[in-house]
Every structure is written in C-alpha cells, then in structure tokens.
Amino acid sequence: MSLIETTDLYKTYTIGDVSVHALQGVSVSIERGEFVAVMGPSGSGKSTFMNILGCLDKPTSGKYILDGIDVTATELSKLAGVRNRKIGFVFQGFNLISRTTALENVELPMVYNHTPAKERKEKALEALKAVGLEQRAYHMPNQLSGGQQQRVAIARSLVCDAPIIFADEPTGNLDTKMSIEVMELFTRLNKEMGKTIILITHEPDIAEYAGRLITFRDGKKVSDEVKK
Amino acid sequence: MIDTFLSVLRISLKAIMANKMRAALTSLGIVIGVAAVITMLAVGSGTQQNMNDRFSRFGTNTLYLRQPWNLDESITSPKDITMDDVRAVRNVDGVVAAAPYISSDFSVKYGITSTSIDVLATDTDIFKVYDWQFESGRPFTEREVDTYAQVAVLGATVAETIFNDIDPLGKTVIFDDIPFTVIGIIKKSGQGGWGFDMDEGTLIPYTTGKVKMNTGWSSQDRRALDRVIIRVKDINTIENTKEAISNAVRNTHRIHPLGEDDFQLDDMASWIEEAKAASKTMSILLGIIGAVSLLVGGIGVMNIMLVSVTERTREIGIRMAIGATSADIRLQFLAEAVTLSCIGGIIGVLIGVGISLFIEAHATNIPAQLNIFSIFVSFGFSAATGIFFGYYPAYKASKLTPIDALRYE
Ligand SMILES: Nc1ncnc2c1ncn2[C@@H]1O[C@H](COP(=O)(O)OP(=O)(O)OP(=O)(O)O)[C@@H](O)[C@H]1O
Ligand SMILES: [Mg+2]
Numbered sequence: 001m002s003l004i005e006t007t008d009l010y011k012t013y014t015i016g017d018v019s020v021h022a023l024q025g026v027s028v029s030i031e032r033g034e035f036v037a038v039m040g041p042s043g044s045g046k047s048t049f050m051n052i053l054g055c056l057d058k059p060t061s062g063k064y065i066l067d068g069i070d071v072t073a074t075e076l077s078k079l080a081g082v083r084n085r086k087i088g089f090v091f092q093g094f095n096l097i098s099r100t101t102a103l104e105n106v107e108l109p110m111v112y113n114h115t116p117a118k119e120r121k122e123k124a125l126e127a128l129k130a131v132g133l134e135q136r137a138y139h140m141p142n143q144l145s146g147g148q149q150q151r152v153a154i155a156r157s158l159v160c161d162a163p164i165i166f167a168d169e170p171t172g173n174l175d176t177k178m179s180i181e182v183m184e185l186f187t188r189l190n191k192e193m194g195k196t197i198i199l200i201t202h203e204p205d206i207a208e209y210a211g212r213l214i215t216f217r218d219g220k221k222v223s224d225e226v227k228k
Numbered sequence: 229m230i231d232t233f234l235s236v237l238r239i240s241l242k243a244i245m246a247n248k249m250r251a252a253l254t255s256l257g258i259v260i261g262v263a264a265v266i267t268m269l270a271v272g273s274g275t276q277q278n279m280n281d282r283f284s285r286f287g288t289n290t291l292y293l294r295q296p297w298n299l300d301e302s303i304t305s306p307k308d309i310t311m312d313d314v315r316a317v318r319n320v321d322g323v324v325a326a327a328p329y330i331s332s333d334f335s336v337k338y339g340i341t342s343t344s345i346d347v348l349a350t351d352t353d354i355f356k357v358y359d360w361q362f363e364s365g366r367p368f369t370e371r372e373v374d375t376y377a378q379v380a381v382l383g384a385t386v387a388e389t390i391f392n393d394i395d396p397l398g399k400t401v402i403f404d405d406i407p408f409t410v411i412g413i414i415k416k417s418g419q420g421g422w423g424f425d426m427d428e429g430t431l432i433p434y435t436t437g438k439v440k441m442n443t444g445w446s447s448q449d450r451r452a453l454d455r456v457i458i459r460v461k462d463i464n465t466i467e468n469t470k471e472a473i474s475n476a477v478r479n480t481h482r483i484h485p486l487g488e489d490d491f492q493l494d495d496m497a498s499w500i501e502e503a504k505a506a507s508k509t510m511s512i513l514l515g516i517i518g519a520v521s522l523l524v525g526g527i528g529v530m531n532i533m534l535v536s537v538t539e540r541t542r543e544i545g546i547r548m549a550i551g552a553t554s555a556d557i558r559l560q561f562l563a564e565a566v567t568l569s570c571i572g573g574i575i576g577v578l579i580g581v582g583i584s585l586f587i588e589a590h591a592t593n594i595p596a597q598l599n600i601f602s603i604f605v606s607f608g609f610s611a612a613t614g615i616f617f618g619y620y621p622a623y624k625a626s627k628l629t630p631i632d633a634l635r636y637e
Contacts, residue, residue, distance in 0.1 A: 114231075160551070
C-alpha cells in the first residue's frame with residue numbers, strides 16, 4: 001500500500017457568487033522514500049493540494065488515505081496527532097516562532113507529544129546537528145540568515161521522526177547559494193534517512209534534485225514522470 | 229505533567245514579557261481591584277475587631293433596664309424605673325449586681341479650675357457591676373448612700389484635669405454649688421467604651437444626687453432613674469436570666485399578665501448581633517466593589533487576549549501544523565490569561581498588604597487588621613477572573629483551522 005493515496009480530489013472555494021475550482025480531480029499515489037517535486041504555474045493548485053496532503057485543509061470531495069488512515073473521513077481537529085507524528089512541514093516563509101530560540105522551535109513538536117524535557121532537548125540538539133546548526137541552538141530566528149532559518153525549520157520537521165516532509169517553495173526566499181545548501185540537505189534526508197519528501201517549486205533547477213516530477217495546471221495533474 | 233505545566237507557564241511568561249507595557253496596563257485593573265479588596269477587608273475586619281473589643285470591655289454580661297425609647301401606642305404611661313425595680317432585680321436568680329444609673333453633666337469647681345463633667349449617680353452595686361481598680365482611696369459605702377453623703381469617686385482623667393499634681397484625696401470639689409469630698413480615684417482604663425466612660429466621669433451616691441442637687445435631677449420625679457445596670461452571673465444562661473428579670477419588673481409595675489412590657493431590657497449580645505449584621509452589610513458592599521474592579525480588570529484581560537489571539541494567528545497556525553491540538557492551543561491562551569491576571573493579583577496583594585500594614589501601623593483612627601484569608605481569597609479571585617475572561621479568547625483561538633490560521637496576514 002502506498003504511503004499517500006489520493007483519489008479524485010476536488011477543492012472549490014466559494015467567495016460570494018464566484019467559485020474557484022482550485023483542484024479538479026487529482027489522483028496521485030506516492031510511495032515511501034520517494035522525493036517528489038511539484039511544479040506548475042501560479043494559481044494551478046499546488047499549495048492547495050499540499051495543504052490537503054498535510055492534513056491542514058480538507059478537500060471538497062475525493063478520498064485521501066495517508067499511511068492507511070482515511071484522512072477525509074476524519075475531522076481536522078482530530079488530525080493533530082497525525083500531523084505531529086507523520087508529517088513535517090517546511091514553508092517558504094520559514095514559519096518559526098519569533099522571540100524563541102532555535103532550540104525551542106525545534107523542541108516544540110515534542111512539547112505537543114509530551115516528550116520529557118530532557119529527551120526533548122537531546123533530540124532537538126541532534127536534529128540541529130543534522131542540519132549543521134548545533135552552534136546556533138540559542139539564537140533567535142531574527143539572528144539567523146534565511147538559509148539558517150530554513151534549516152532550523154527542517155530540523156523541526158525531522159525531530160519527531162515523521163516519515164514525510166512537505167515543503168512548499170522552501171527555497172523561494174533564499175538566494176542560490178543558500179538554496180543549494182537546503183536542497184543538498186533534503187537530498188541527504190531522502191537518501192540517508194529515507195524520508196519521503198514532497199516539494200513545491202517554481203525553479204527547474206530545484207526540481208532537478210527530486211526523483212519524480214508532478215506538474216499541475218488549472219487544478220489538474222497534467223504530467224507525472226519518474227526520472228531514471 | 230509538571231513538565232507540561234512548566235513549559236506552558238514558560239510560553240505564557242514569554243508571551244507576556246514580549247509586551248511588558250501592555251501587560252502592565254492590562255493587569256492594572258486587577259492590581260487595583262485586588263489591592264482595594266485586601267485593604268478594605270483589612271479595614272473591615274479591623275473595625276469589627278475594634279467593635280468587639282469595645283463590647284467585651286463594656287461587658288457582654290451586663291444588661292440595661294430602661295424605659296422604652298419608642299413607645300408602643302398601647303402603653304399609655306410607662307411606669308418610671310425606680311429603686312423598687314432595682315431591689316426586685318437584685319433578688320432575681322443569676323443576677324450578680326444591679327445599680328441605679330442617672331447621669332448628667334455638671335460644672336465642677338476646685339479653686340480657680342472649673343470644667344464640665346459627666347456625673348453618674350448610683351449606689352455601691354456599681355462597683356460590683358464593673359471591675360474597676362482604684363488608683364487611691366475607696367468606693368463609697370452603703371451607709372454613705374443611705375445618709376446622703378456628699379462624697380465623690382473621680383475618674384483618672386477628671387482627677388488629672390482638676391487637680392494636676394495635687395493629691396485629690398480628701399479635697400473638696402464643688403458640683404453645682406454643692407461641696408463633695410473626694411474619697412477615691414479610679415485607675416485609668418483608657419477604654420472609652422459605650423455609654424459611660426469612667427475615665428472621664430465621676431460617681432456620687434444616687435441619694436445625694438436626687439435630693440441635694442438643685443439643677444438637673446431634682447426637677448424630675450424624685451424617684452425616677454435613667455436606667456438600671458445589671459450584671460449577670462453567666463452569659464450562657466442570659467436568656468433565662470433576662471426572662472426572670474422581666475417577670476420581676478412586670479411584677480413591680482403591676483402589669484396584667486396579658487399586657488405589654490412598659491420597659492426595655494437590652495443586652496450587649498444583641499447589640500453585638502446588630503453590629504455584626506451591620507459589618508456583614510459592609511462586607512457585602514466591599515465584596516461588590518471588589519467584584520466590580522475585578523470585572524473591569526477581567527474585561528481588560530479579555531480584550532488584550534483577543535488582541536493577542538488575533539496578532540498571533542499565524543503562530544497558532546504554526547503550532548497546529550506541528551501537532552498542537554485545539555486543547556493545547558486553548559490551554560496555552562488560558563494559561564496566558566491566568567498568568568497575566570495572577571501577576572496582577574500578586575502585585576495587587578503586595579500593594580494591598582503594604583497599604584494595610586501601613587494603616588495598621590500609622591493611622592490610629594482607622595483600625596486595620598490584615599487578614600490572611602482575604603489575601604488568598606482575592607488572589608484566588610484574580611486567578612478565577614483570568615480563567616473566566618480568558619476562556620472566550622482561548623476558545624476562539626482553538627477553533628481556528630490550521631490552514632486559515634497559517635494564511636492569516
Ligand atoms: N482560501 C482561499 N480562498 C479562495 N481562493 C483560494 C484560497 N486559497 C487558494 N485559492 C485559489 O485557489 C487557486 C489555487 O491556489 P494555490 O495557492 O493552490 O496555487 P499555487 O499553485 O500554490 O500558486 P503559487 O505558485 O502562486 O503559490 C488560486 O486560484 C487561488 O486564488
Ligand atoms: Mg503556492
């Protein structure tokens with residue numbers, strides 16, 4: 001059974017009289033350990049798709065099975081545990097909590113699964129080490145560069161041993177050098193730790209790092225190819 | 229468990245510290261409310277304590293027999309309280325002593341000193357009703373009462389005013405043109421008290437007062453007394469004793485068994501009950517004032533928490549994305565509201581305690597007594613305010629969906 005399995009996902013936003021069909025019947029299945037890049041023009045529904053996969057949002061219709069769990073049949077508020085254990089997020093805007101040290105940011109997911117403080121700190125330091133930031137553990141987000149902040153966010157997505165990482169334009173706010181750093185990190189996580197990574201990007205260079213490329217247009221999947 | 233508590237507390241403190249000025253202004257309402265409640269409760273219980281002291285000094289085992297102040301229409305002419313009543317009361321079981329009591333102001337002269345004092349005309353039983361200590365000299369005797377002796381027992385303050393450094397014993401003072409020999413001085417008690425203040429007063433035999441004093445009493449019925457002060461043996465059986473006294477007085481007044489009493493018998497206990505009821509009313513009033521301040525403070529907390537939830541919508545989204553449940557989010561904001569109001573509560577307690585102690589130490593005319601109980605109560609109320617007014621903002625935060633919260637600009 002696939003790790004991620006969607007059947008005919010639709011998402012329609014209705015604002016007043018206007019309906020926006022952000023997703024129009026998307027069926028995808030992703031196996032454990034895959035590194036998938038998602039591309040497509042702006043407004044084609046990539047983020048909408050990923051937010052549904054990440055259990056942050058619900059489709060209007062269609063079915064989504066995540067690691068054997070029928071997510072579409074479960075209320076969003078009941079999915080906090082799933083997000084905590086199975087999913088790590090990396091956002092374009094980093095989304096670290098301000099005025100809170102890198103270490104505390106990385107510890108946060110473990111606060112919500114009630115890991116004891118000592119273990120929390122050990123694991124968080126370990127994760128920071130994995131992204132090469134153990135020296136910056138006590139820095140605040142605004143004392144770190146964009147690339148460093150994004151690596152803290154990646155450490156945060158690793159720390160609960162979630163098998164999946166969703167990254168929505170993780171390099172969108174980074175310059176080329178930092179982008180390369182971050183993408184090399186993702187590659188390592190995929191190769192060495194076996195993480196399943198699904199990454200949205202606008203840049204073909206970035207998509208190069210992935211082993212599979214899905215393309216969206218107007219809320220539909222228009223291509224899905226695996227690199228040899 | 230403790231772990232979770234500590235991390236929740238830390239997050240709360242951090243959020244509050246991020247906006248110190250705002251937090252300070254918000255908790256000001258609670259600070260003022262709590263400080264006011266503690267201070268007012270301290271003054272309230274001080275006043276009550278003060279009242280109790282006065283009563284207990286005056287003696288809860290004393291009764292007053294007097295004509296009623298508010299005459300019932302059915303009683304056309306109440307009989308005077310006379311020595312017949314005094315004698316009847318003395319024979320009642322459970323009565324230790326009963327003294328006649330007529331008081332009036334007189335001018336007193338010694339040499340060139342002249343002043344006005346409160347003179348109490350009574351008999352020897354007054355020394356059994358009150359436990360007065362003599363500074364010097366002695367009380368007057370039954371014989372002196374029977375023979376209209378012109379003798380006086382002075383209160384300490386009176387003696388000081390009239391005689392300064394001279395020993396008053398055996399000296400002659402003039403009350404309204406009648407000479408009296410000073411035979412005793414009663415020790416200063418410094419108690420003041422309700423009714424008669426011995427420090428400021430003078431005792432003379434009631435016979436002398438009734439027969440020889442030209443102004444004041446002689447114009448009234450020669451037999452009438454203001455009242456009778458009665459001391460009972462046992463405070464626990466005071467109700468029975470009161471009933472027995474009533475029957476005795478009804479007897480001397482020849483009241484028909486179905487007729488109403490034409491006199492009144494007061495005891496301190498019932499006055500204390502009244503005073504307690506009054507102070508209870510005061511407590512309720514203070515409670516309302518405290519509740520209103522806390523309400524205002526609470527609304528402030530609610531307001532700031534709503535602002536905080538809105539400002540931190542994105543943060544809520546992030547927390548939800550990494551695994552916070554609705555309950556976690558609710559707990560976090562609730563904890564923040566409670567921490568905020570408890571900080572206000574602690575500062576309020578400190579200020580309130582400070583003010584109370586200051587009043588206790590420095591303001592002699594306002595009695596204050598710091599009450600540990602009131603500290604806990606008002607602190608507890610500030611915490612409860614935080615929970616009550618923090619709940620809605622926290623609930624609102626917990627109801628956000630992750631994606632809406634993350635998208636919030
Ligand atoms: N909350 C919303 N309410 C209304 N319409 C929305 C909402 N979110 C997305 N949309 C619409 O859905 C469509 C798909 O948006 P989505 O964010 O998924 O695009 P995207 O492919 O991620 O684009 P980009 O590359 O610019 O990030 C767009 O037309 C967008 O306007
Ligand atoms: Mg997008």
